[in-house]
Amino acid sequence: MPVFSVSQVNKHLSDLIQGDGLLADLEVQGEVSNCKYHPSGLYFTLKDPHSKLTCYMRPSLMQRLSFELEDGIEVVCKGSVSVHQPGGTYSLNPVTITRVGMGQFHERFEALKTELLEMGMFSREYKKPIPLFPKTVGVLTSSKGDAVEDITSKILGKDPYVQIIVYPTLVQGEKAAPNIVAGIQALEKYGVDVMVLGRGGGTIEDLWCFNDRSVAEAIFHCKVPIITGIGHTPDTSIADFVADVWETTPTAAALASVPDMREVLRNLAEQERYLNELMRRHLRDRRSELQMARSRLEGFSPVNQLDHKKEQLVVLQRHLEQGMYYALQDRKDELEHTKDRLDRYMDKALTLRKHKLGLLIERMKGLSPLNKLSSGYSYVEDMNGNNIKSVEDLQPDQEIRFYMTDGTAIARVREISKNG
Numbered sequence: 019m020p021v022f023s024v025s026q027v028n029k030h031l032s033d034l035i036q037g038d039g040l041l042a043d044l045e046v047q048g049e050v051s052n053c054k055y056h057p058s059g060l061y062f063t064l065k066d067p068h069s070k071l072t073c074y075m076r077p078s079l080m081q082r083l084s085f086e087l088e089d090g091i092e093v094v095c096k097g098s099v100s101v102h103q104p105g106g107t108y109s110l111n112p113v114t115i116t117r118v119g120m121g122q123f124h125e126r127f128e129a130l131k132t133e134l135l136e137m138g139m140f141s142r143e144y145k146k147p148i149p150l151f152p153k154t155v156g157v158l159t160s161s162k163g164d165a166v167e168d169i170t171s172k173i174l175g176k177d178p179y180v181q182i183i184v185y186p187t188l189v190q191g192e193k194a195a196p197n198i199v200a201g202i203q204a205l206e207k208y209g210v211d212v213m214v215l216g217r218g219g220g221t222i223e224d225l226w227c228f229n230d231r232s233v234a235e236a237i238f239h240c241k242v243p244i245i246t247g248i249g250h251t252p253d254t255s256i257a258d259f260v261a262d263v264w265e266t267t268p269t270a271a272a273l274a275s276v277p278d279m280r281e282v283l284r285n286l287a288e289q290e291r292y293l294n295e296l297m298r299r300h301l302r303d304r305r306s307e308l309q310m311a312r313s314r315l316e317g318f319s320p321v322n323q324l325d326h327k328k329e330q331l332v333v334l335q336r337h338l339e340q341g342m343y344y345a346l347q348d349r350k351d352e353l354e355h356t357k358d359r360l361d362r363y364m365d366k367a368l369t370l371r372k373h374k375l376g377l378l379i380e381r382m383k384g385l386s387p388l389n390k391l392s393s394g395y396s397y398v399e400d401m402n403g404n405n406i407k408s409v410e411d412l413q414p415d416q417e418i419r420f421y422m423t424d425g426t427a428i429a430r431v432r433e434i435s436k437n438g
Contacts, residue, residue, distance in 0.1 A: 025103065032101035035108065041099040046071065046110060047118060052221040053089050055080075062087060063221070064095060064110065072109040085117055089222045090124030093117055123222050127229050130256055134231075139238045139260050146243040146262045148275065152211035154181045155275050156242070158201045161186035165218050165268045169247075172272035173214075177279045183210055189217035194227035199236040206242050213240070214275050215257065216247035216268030228255035237261055247271025397421035409436050 022030075035041050048064035048071065060075040073095060087093070095112035102109065134140065155173055159165045161184070170182050185201040188194040198215070205213055215237075217225075227233065228248050237244050237260045246261040247268040258264040265271040316322060398406045399419050406418060412431050420427045 024106070028101065028103040028106050031108075032103055035099055035101050043096075043098060045094050045096045047092070047094045049123065050087055050091050050093055051089055051223065053087050060087065064093070072107065073112060074109050075112050075115070079113060083115060087115065090127070091117060123226065127256070130229065130231060130234075131259065134234055134256065134260065139234065144238070146241075148243050148245065148263060149211050150277060152180060152276060154183055154208075154210040156205035156208070156210035156213040157182060157184045158187050158198060158205065158213060158215045159184075159217055159268065160189045163189075163218055165189075165216055169214055169216055169268050169272040172269055173276055176273060177276040179279060180276055183208060188227070190220065190224050190227060195230035195233050198227065198230075198233050202236045202240050202244070206240050210242060212275050213242055213244045214247065214268075214271050215244055215261070216271050217249070218268065219250040219253060225249055225253060225255055228257040230256075233257055234260045245271045245274050409434050 046064060048066050051063040051065050053062040059077050060080050062073050064071045064073050094116045095110060096114045097110055097112040099108055099110055157169050159169060166184060173180060173182055183205060185205055187201045188197040225248060234256045237257055243262040245263040245265060246258050247265040247270055248255050248258060251266045263274055265274050400406060401417050406412060412434050414431055414434060416431045418429055418431060420429060
């Protein structure tokens, strides 16, 4: 029996496939998974509940697509099957792709998403804040992948003082969802301050455990804030919508869980320097004020004031002794001269005032009502003291009072006559 090389076997398979008329032009229906656009072409997997088929479309044919291919949609691919001889793999090479409908995973995803949204599990009001300085961080991820090392290293890189509690959990397969739920409950019971739930990228079925209802409910009811970082940037899960903080990757989730202690310590050092400088300036200003106050107090000291007054007193006493005699003699001469001037002024002023007083007396006599009454005139008032100057001021039967030189009289008006 002959022995064949690997290349011979792969070439024989390629010849068989290329010679099969069915595989040269066929239509295959399935759900799109692990879809990736690349400059070299469009790569994706076509699957049904039991099998998968690798697909590749050339860049020139990608331009004919009337929609954007994405994971979870149902399509019909028309093309041929070819063998990649160096790799020993085969793939379907679609010429056209027609959209049929949403795949079963996508339908289940949208149904659960709509239900939980209506229940309010995605509402911002239920999101718990991440503590500023957590002491313990719980990490839920697989112990076998790169995610656990990436998450822990990123956390310790930002905060080397934090304690990390890793709960190894399944992140793929049928048992992953209950395993994740148990991990959330265990870390909550342990008393961590924040949790990071994450795993690396994968297909929609690889990440399906994070779309499980039990996982969503466990995240929602957990009293500890949870940060998710599942898959890569385009991946989205139900767990992300329910989580308190949703990051696009495990690395981003790890970085969001703790503060950058280097930056915190730098800020504290800057604040310390600022406060120390502020305190030095404050103490310097207070010392200056204290020195000024001490100087003022020394100036107000009774002993210093008494010495100053003594000095002033000595100077004044000396001046007084030197000029007292001359000052008194000058004042005596000034007083005598002033007395003479005042005597002359008073005599003249009295004479002038007597003359003016005589004139005023004569003028007052001329204006005095008594003088007029003595000449035969009378003065008339009503009973309220108002002077009556005209018959217009009188009323019939009104009482009036007459003033004369030797007394008064009260009369009643009987008749009123007006001149003219």
